[in-house]
Amino acid sequence: MAWQTFPHEADIGIRGIGATIDEAFAGAALALTAVICDPAMVAARQSLEIECAAPDIEVLLIDWLNALIYEMATRKLLFSRFDVAIALSIAPEVEDHTLHATAWGEPIDVPRHRPAAEIKGATFCELDVGQDASGQWHAQCVVDV
Amino acid sequence: METETLKRRNEFxxxxxxxGVMRVPVVLFGSRELIAAMDDKVREQLINVASLPGIVDAAYAMPDAHWGYGFPIGGVAAFDAEEGGVVSAGGVGFDISCGVRTLHTGLKLADLQGDVRRQLADVLYACIPVGVGSTGTLHLSEKAMDAMLCGGACWAVDAGYGRSADLARIEDKGCVDGADSAAVSAQAKKRQRDEMGTLGSGNHYLEVQAVSQLSDSAAALAYGLALDDVVVSIHCGSRGLGHQIGTDYLREMVLAAPSMGIVLPDRELACAPLYSALGRRYLGAMRAAINCALANRQILTHLAREAFAKLFPGTTLPLLYDVSHNTCKEEMHTINGRVRQLFVHRKGATRAFGPRHAELPAEYAEVGQPVLIGGSMGTASWILAGTASASGERAFGSACHGAGRAMSRHEATRRWHGRAVVDELAARGILVRSPSWRGIAEEAPPAYKDVGEVVDAADHAGLAGKVARLQPLVCIKG
Incomplete structure (x- = not known):
């Protein structure tokens, strides 16, 4: 699993890459933390569970990132480790893809984490979830800071 | 953007x-240099906006326009409900009613020399909650939250933050009608619970500034500005509540678009017909967020007044004006001789109503609305005045909102380190206080366009006239 951030004129793009869609979503979440501070500075001391469901996998990525943004904002937490399990719906009439995840992190400590920016939300700009020819998954979008 | 591919109406x-799919033309304001420097994505985004249902007249770009998401930042578009017009959550954005307010201090530049300036920076930094994870001292109950969402700055004044005289100098007199707290999700309210009276991060700031140049003596007199006057400008918005409302409705509008017969050229343009239940619900929630932003800036004003009173007993910091730059507002405009009720989206654009507009306080009626243009730590801010020519308002009475970014945050952090930026600014007499070095590097002054060039273009294009240039002295940065 890998993660990266990419340039956008006003904001920042985040991208997760992995052998599975689960890994790509976990990577995108780590890139989300990297927008705020160095993920290596965030200890995995406490955890919480996150559930999402959406009619397409790109909206599922938006929901996943926005759930993390919400938890960070309301619990004043930062996250550094993610265990993601996605169940893609195969029945076209159901269209509900689901995500169950555990996110580990710790409360924001401003002097230690030196958080650079608060994330307002995940946008549909540059939103893309898919596989390349080698089967590798990517999950990306721009986040508003 | 290749200027050769554009039709030039006049110099600016x-x-x-x-x-093709465009329902109206696109109009961009700016010098050849500013337009040429705009990303091609701005063009693509404006063409997308021009194709939305019910758009009226044109999709406009202000001289500070840059690549946003859905709408460009610096974009203005108006829609007519009678013609199937839409309201777009993407067209307002996440930072609903982000805006700027400027306060007089009654002090002169000479009063803030040497150690006094340092003391003021330290006192303000101690008094203003700023940065990621900061919380205000006010924690709202469910009932108080609903009252705040419906009352805006009026609610804040009733709660003891500021004075009733402030209200006349706020857009919409401090409170927009039609706010619907029931249309705001429990999550949005929870996200706001501890964030009243906080500045936020990113490009938000509280700045102490000095008037360094006057360009229009009549407007300056009406606004109460003289050379070397010290003012305070606060730039922030509706905080977590607005961010969550943007998140909630963007998703709902994206998923509902096909069932409403709306084809979105870009999902970030998510919108709903103004007459639909979803469109009306969003308008109610968005107006609640506008009131939240007005209340938030009112509380921050109170905190700034307390901070100043510690060092300068007797200062009262009267409000010059408060404008928002991420909104959708219901306004009357004359289009081709016909008065129409329109829903004007301004995404990173400011209202700039001309003289004698009914919205203006009496003391500004003859010179037009103050248009507050934000800077970026080392760069100047500007106060302009709304104009109206014989041919009427330009772009529904709108103007630019800031310098606009010229460089990504990536590039800025690659080029500069926050500490070096702070030291360099301190050597120029600009004291910056912030919890984050990287945040400062991302917001380094050269990452923004030349604000002088942007306001010159706004002035020449007839959007708003230059009144006063403000030089930063102290910047509290998120």
């Missing part, structure tokens, strides 16, 4: 004529 006005 450019057009992309209507073609």
């Amino acid at each position: 006005e450019w057009e992309i004529p209507k073609s």
